[in-house]
Amino acid sequence: MFRKAKQNRIFQDVVEQIQEAIVSGKLKAGDQLPPERELKELFTISRGTLREALRVLEQKGLIEIRTGVAGGSIVKGVSTQQVSESLDLLIRYKKVSLQNLAEFRIGLEGDVAAHAAERATADDIARLRGLIAKAAAYLDKGREHWDSFIRTDEEIHLAIAETTHNPLFISVLATISHNIHTYYESYLPMEEPLLRENHQDIVNLVTAIESRRPDEARTIAQDHVRRFSAHMEQQGVR
Amino acid sequence: MFRKAKQNRIFQDVVEQIQEAIVSGKLKAGDQLPPERELKELFTISRGTLREALRVLEQKGLIEIRTGVAGGSIVKGVSTQQVSESLDLLIRYKKVSLQNLAEFRIGLEGDVAAHAAERATADDIARLRGLIAKAAAYLDKGREHWDSFIRTDEEIHLAIAETTHNPLFISVLATISHNIHTYYESYLPMEEPLLRENHQDIVNLVTAIESRRPDEARTIAQDHVRRFSAHMEQQGVR
DNA sequence: TCTATTGTAATGGTTAAACCATTACATATA
DNA sequence: TATATGTAATGGTTTAACCATTACAATAGA
Incomplete structure (x- = not known):
């Protein structure tokens, strides 16, 4: 009471x-x-x-x-920084596992993709296409630019979230993304085929968004998350 | 760098x-x-x-x-409390709207219900049944106990989240729930048919969880959220 | 006149010592 | 035995002083 x-x-x-x-x-x-x-x-x-x-x-x-x-x-105003930091602490304290994160992220990225497909404007698409081109360029430039590729990849995910125009999706995805990428860097083997696969997923996703196919966008996003989480688990992350 | x-x-x-x-x-x-x-x-x-x-x-x-x-x-050890609190601050600051919350919640509650249906133990079910009986009792006791009914309802949603055993679902749902209930109390007309409808939804949901039917549980949860958000919007919430 | 150096005062960071408010536990009292 | 009281430990707050850093102005040199 x-x-x-x-x-x-x-x-x-x-x-x-x-x-x-x-x-x-x-x-x-x-x-x-x-x-x-x-x-x-x-x-x-x-x-x-x-x-x-x-x-x-x-x-x-x-x-x-x-x-x-x-x-x-x-x-400074309220930012996602604090949510991120406290989540980070939880993860380090071993209260949140990679599986927990992945499971949560599957639903989240699926919803985000679907809503983005419903609402994307021409400007949104142009921005996404620009980021995709930038990522592809980093990929082609060779090994020493793959860090930049990964960062651009995260940027694309955030840009997609922003086209939902829902601050909740944006901040929660930003937080989860940030934390997932910590795992990414530690456990994803930096091999070209894997990065290419990653990039192709994104291209397909943006195409589905552009064509206004929410269900397809959701499926692509969820598959993507599932596949890459599996890759990481194979690397022996508990 | x-x-x-x-x-x-x-x-x-x-x-x-x-x-x-x-x-x-x-x-x-x-x-x-x-x-x-x-x-x-x-x-x-x-x-x-x-x-x-x-x-x-x-x-x-x-x-x-x-x-x-x-x-x-x-x-005290690391808890989800801090994640919830900072997310709460973010929601208040960004002036997240009822639609934003509802949209986010549809996906979230759906996922939670589905995962709960996959994992619920006999203990989990017993706990949920107990809470449902408690809520029904408040409902029957009349108007002056409806506040308690609403609080028990929130408790049930949280209990379902807990049967996912994923701290992310638990803390995010707790935060969203808490914020939605602020709207609930202001904009949901406290009328018996509405509360009965609410309760019946929950009973159906728990039944689906008990019977291990994730897809059905997801659908029920999402319908429930959609319907009650619509009720509130009719009351003129932006 | 323009640029580089130097001085200085504003502002956060830290220390120290004192006193107040609350509370668990021991002691005394009925 | 049970209740009341005392007391010391502990966090909460105040005050006053000094140190470290830095934006900006004054000065000197080219």
Whole structure:
């Protein structure tokens, strides 16, 4: 029914006030908070307590703190960074396995592909085609550019998510993608046939999106995720 | 290529040392850290700096801090709590709409239902049946217990997510559910037929899960979400 | 006049010592 | 034996001082 009434911790109150201002839009990304010595007067608290509050806000990714003249707390706005970081911690703590990630990602990438196919504009398609060409170029340029290929691949997945115009798909996919790519780099053998297979999947996917075939797009995306997860598992990832 | 080399902040070093000890298992959930006045000696830092470090660890959900004799920092281990909280912040900040949430939830609840049907144990089913009976009782007890019905309904959705045994499904669904229920309470008319319809959906869903019919479970879950989102939209939610 | 150097003041980072508020546990009392 | 009370441990907060870094202005040199 009720949660335990927490003892009032002053810094917590300060955190909530500033966070609320950011979430509600009163403070926008790029805005600068007054220096600590002024803020502490505004809240009528000591500098130490204020700094604990700023530390929490910094940890949440809501502000960035710079030293020096004209330094101070700069508002950053909410980003996927924090979701990503906490998920990363979970994975390292072995609470989330590669299978868990893959299983989740199959549904997610499928939905994203299907919705993208329903909504992609000509601009979206042009952007995707551009990224595909860029990836292909890296692939042809040889081994030392394959890192760039992988990064472009991730970029394409994100671009597809963006054509859904649903911030949830975008942020969740960004988080999962980022974490999957950590595995990618460690466990996917960097061999040309595999990268070519990867690229061909993407080409097929974008073609399906362009042709407005949601079901086909979903199937291609899900197959792709399944196949590459299997590749990684063969490399001995638990 | 490289990230900017951050200036060494002492509290950051302390955070990393303690976090590493937790993630690597040297510190386990339930373990108690020495009191601040001892810790500060161990790290040879001031109490203020130590407290900034503890604040960050607390914010990350890695420790819990209690006052009083025998209080102090208790290790909590890594949990999904932080993922949920940051995702929650993201939803509030990005002003994710009911449609955005519903669209995302359709795929998610479908996947969850299907995987639950594949994996549910006898215990899982018993638990779900128990919750369903509890919900039905609240429904029969009349209007003033309908709040409890709604809360039990959310509990059932979470219990289904838990039978997937995939922490990703669990924490993401928990977050989405929590946010959807904010809308629920504001926009869903509290009328008996609607609540009965809701309950019947859940009964059907659990039956499908019990009978190991993933596809049917997926369809029921998705229909349910679609129908109730439509109900809310009729109430004029953007 | 333009550029490179140097100075300086603003600002976050850290330390230290003191006192307050809460609470588990021991002790005393009915 | 059970309840009330005392007490010491522990986190929460304040204050004041000093250090480290840095943007910007003043200065010097070409």
